Amino acid sequence: xxxxxxxxxxxxxxxxxxxxxxxxxxVRTSSAPPGxxxxxxxxxxxxxxxxxxxxxxxxxxRLVVPEDEEWPAWPLLSLGAASDRGQxxxxxxxxxxxxxxxxxxxxxxxxxxxxxxxxATGYGEFVAGEIAHGLASAGMTVVxxxxxxxxxxxxxxxxxxxxxxxxxxxxxxxxxYPAGHARLLNWIVERGLVLSEYPPGTPPARxxxxxxxxxxxxxxxGTVVVEAGIRSGARNxxxxxxxxxKAVLAVPGPITSAASAGCHDLLRTxxxxxxxxxxxxxxxxxxxxxxxxxxxxxxxxRTDGLGGEAMRVHEALRRRTARTPxxxxxxxxxxxxxxxxxxxxxxxxxxxxxxxxxxRQTPHA
Amino acid sequence: xxxxxxxxxxxxxxxxxxxxxxxxxxVRTSSAPPGxxxxxxxxxxxxxxxxxxxxxxxxxxRLVVPEDEEWPAWPLLSLGAASDRGQxxxxxxxxxxxxxxxxxxxxxxxxxxxxxxxxATGYGEFVAGEIAHGLASAGMTVVxxxxxxxxxxxxxxxxxxxxxxxxxxxxxxxxxYPAGHARLLNWIVERGLVLSEYPPGTPPARxxxxxxxxxxxxxxxGTVVVEAGIRSGARNxxxxxxxxxKAVLAVPGPITSAASAGCHDLLRTxxxxxxxxxxxxxxxxxxxxxxxxxxxxxxxxRTDGLGGEAMRVHEALRRRTARTPxxxxxxxxxxxxxxxxxxxxxxxxxxxxxxxxxxRQTPHA
Numbered sequence: 090x091x092x093x094x095x096x097x098x099x100x101x102x103x104x105x106x107x108x109x110x111x112x113x114x115x116v117r118t119s120s121a122p123p124g125x126x127x128x129x130x131x132x133x134x135x136x137x138x139x140x141x142x143x144x145x146x147x148x149x150x151r152l153v154v155p156e157d158e159e160w161p162a163w164p165l166l167s168l169g170a171a172s173d174r175g176q177x178x179x180x181x182x183x184x185x186x187x188x189x190x191x192x193x194x195x196x197x198x199x200x201x202x203x204x205x206x207x208x209a210t211g212y213g214e215f216v217a218g219e220i221a222h223g224l225a226s227a228g229m230t231v232v233x234x235x236x237x238x239x240x241x242x243x244x245x246x247x248x249x250x251x252x253x254x255x256x257x258x259x260x261x262x263x264x265x266y267p268a269g270h271a272r273l274l275n276w277i278v279e280r281g282l283v284l285s286e287y288p289p290g291t292p293p294a295r296x297x298x299x300x301x302x303x304x305x306x307x308x309x310x311g312t313v314v315v316e317a318g319i320r321s322g323a324r325n326x327x328x329x330x331x332x333x334x335k336a337v338l339a340v341p342g343p344i345t346s347a348a349s350a351g352c353h354d355l356l357r358t359x360x361x362x363x364x365x366x367x368x369x370x371x372x373x374x375x376x377x378x379x380x381x382x383x384x385x386x387x388x389x390x391r392t393d394g395l396g397g398e399a400m401r402v403h404e405a406l407r408r409r410t411a412r413t414p415x416x417x418x419x420x421x422x423x424x425x426x427x428x429x430x431x432x433x434x435x436x437x438x439x440x441x442x443x444x445x446x447x448x449r450q451t452p453h454a
Numbered sequence: 455x456x457x458x459x460x461x462x463x464x465x466x467x468x469x470x471x472x473x474x475x476x477x478x479x480x481v482r483t484s485s486a487p488p489g490x491x492x493x494x495x496x497x498x499x500x501x502x503x504x505x506x507x508x509x510x511x512x513x514x515x516r517l518v519v520p521e522d523e524e525w526p527a528w529p530l531l532s533l534g535a536a537s538d539r540g541q542x543x544x545x546x547x548x549x550x551x552x553x554x555x556x557x558x559x560x561x562x563x564x565x566x567x568x569x570x571x572x573x574a575t576g577y578g579e580f581v582a583g584e585i586a587h588g589l590a591s592a593g594m595t596v597v598x599x600x601x602x603x604x605x606x607x608x609x610x611x612x613x614x615x616x617x618x619x620x621x622x623x624x625x626x627x628x629x630x631y632p633a634g635h636a637r638l639l640n641w642i643v644e645r646g647l648v649l650s651e652y653p654p655g656t657p658p659a660r661x662x663x664x665x666x667x668x669x670x671x672x673x674x675x676g677t678v679v680v681e682a683g684i685r686s687g688a689r690n691x692x693x694x695x696x697x698x699x700k701a702v703l704a705v706p707g708p709i710t711s712a713a714s715a716g717c718h719d720l721l722r723t724x725x726x727x728x729x730x731x732x733x734x735x736x737x738x739x740x741x742x743x744x745x746x747x748x749x750x751x752x753x754x755x756r757t758d759g760l761g762g763e764a765m766r767v768h769e770a771l772r773r774r775t776a777r778t779p780x781x782x783x784x785x786x787x788x789x790x791x792x793x794x795x796x797x798x799x800x801x802x803x804x805x806x807x808x809x810x811x812x813x814r815q816t817p818h819a
Binding site: 093094127128130131132135212215216292294295296320340341342343344345349350353356357362363364365366369388397400401404405418419420421422423424425428 | 458459492493495496497500577580581657659660661685705706707708709710714715718721722727728729730731734753762765766769770783784785786787788789790793
């Protein structure tokens, strides 16, 4: 993990083939295949295994490897499959440095990532918090990237619901980044996990966030993009999630808001499905059939059950002035015989009433 | 037009078969087929042809019939086709009462309808006005229903652009409805058209708005829904437009706004395509290939052209402190030979600079 910048496909293949101990020895002795030597040439002189473990232990972190029982093998399968299809960016991590008491395999059993812009609006921050809160309340783990803006609100929303949340970093788990989220990261550790594939002390870098995004996408069954600019890390996570066969969901916003432009572009191009509520997210990412929602309904009207002719007759009546069936027939264009029958029917259901001068609509209750 | 409440499929079929003059005589003498007699029984004693024409002339309106040169036969074809497929709601109008100087056939050559909620928000009203203004500026006729809220803002936006706008009513063209839009309707008459298939004096009714909606959908090449509740007339127009094979477009909004719930439901169920700008509407409804838009782009970064390794090397440098190629190799994980080559390349393009102690990023201009 220390000698190559992930993802390092040649090194991964060597570890797959001969195991990590033999692979490490082959790198140290420069007896690995040329691809591996190229991936490791800049760092293979570094002997930091002991100090990395010590640095991790110093902040309370552990190294989780595929041999461990808590290794989230199932969610990470999507990376291996994409990698097998030739997508070189999709290598599985060699291990994960973890801070926090949750077991990885448990945390990712039911997980949704909620990601978005750092330059979020009040609307986006509110929505991210609400959705994360709702997902956590429904027992889902909320995965995000600990950045300012949407990410931070997603973590906070999940924590506020007493749920589990996981921050996947683009730097070492001992690096306080972003600095303003030091307390938030501590809260996340208490109730969830802070994870990274980068060894302790690795500084953040833009390319590491992009590489990190594949883990956010892989470790959840769907990604919700709350606000995203046209070019943004959140869109990159969405694209990655789609490539891994995960659900990609986007929250719309005002078209006057640049912070929603990336979400709208994902929706316009059919790259994401629109979600407007926690229930819609759960329906899209939850186990099949578990979270089916009722289609949204509007206000119910008293006249809802009426057929076309009955509706026309009802509308030809007034609330105060009574009208004769003959007048109603002319106004509605419904034959007089049908008008009489329909008025009698609607009298039974209380929609219309008879009076001396004729018929009128009954007042609303 | 006076003796049956539209759409009256049996009467339409009779007019198609034997012509309007003979059909009128058959209705008057009760010698028409039973379906026609049923559709006309409530009103066929009315003899108002002369007074309807006089009432229309009194307010400056004319009756346009399929035999007239200005009849918009081409856009109305979609109704006839749907009707032939058995969709009984889709009858073509027997004629259209028209107020305004524009010729119908010209007004509907390039037309888009912009519809939405009466209970619109400030956001929706702003967006409706902007989109209508942009469409009118691009030479499109803006069709809507003259209601409060989105409809009114659509008409006003088109008028403000000096464009043509058409209001299709669910009552007679001489009925001031809604009353608060009397002046708006006058402006529309001056620069466009106020249309109705209902004879002068016909009062508005909810079922007439639904029937009217098929004309709004048919007379435009696409319908833009700006804000709509879960149950709304605008959704009905959208559904109708889809059934007629027209483009259905919806503008998203905040998921916290009930006024956008209908739009979001149309988008979520794939019943409408998301639009966020006039250009996107034009691309969807304009003549094929005429309004292709550039995909939206974000801000351009100096490092945009860099490949993966070059990006890693660039990120391993700092702006102030210089670093040696060896240090850069370790930080980036890129082999030292490649680091030297990439630094030299990036020096040529001005991204990095050499100094006494090593290399650093050049400051932004």
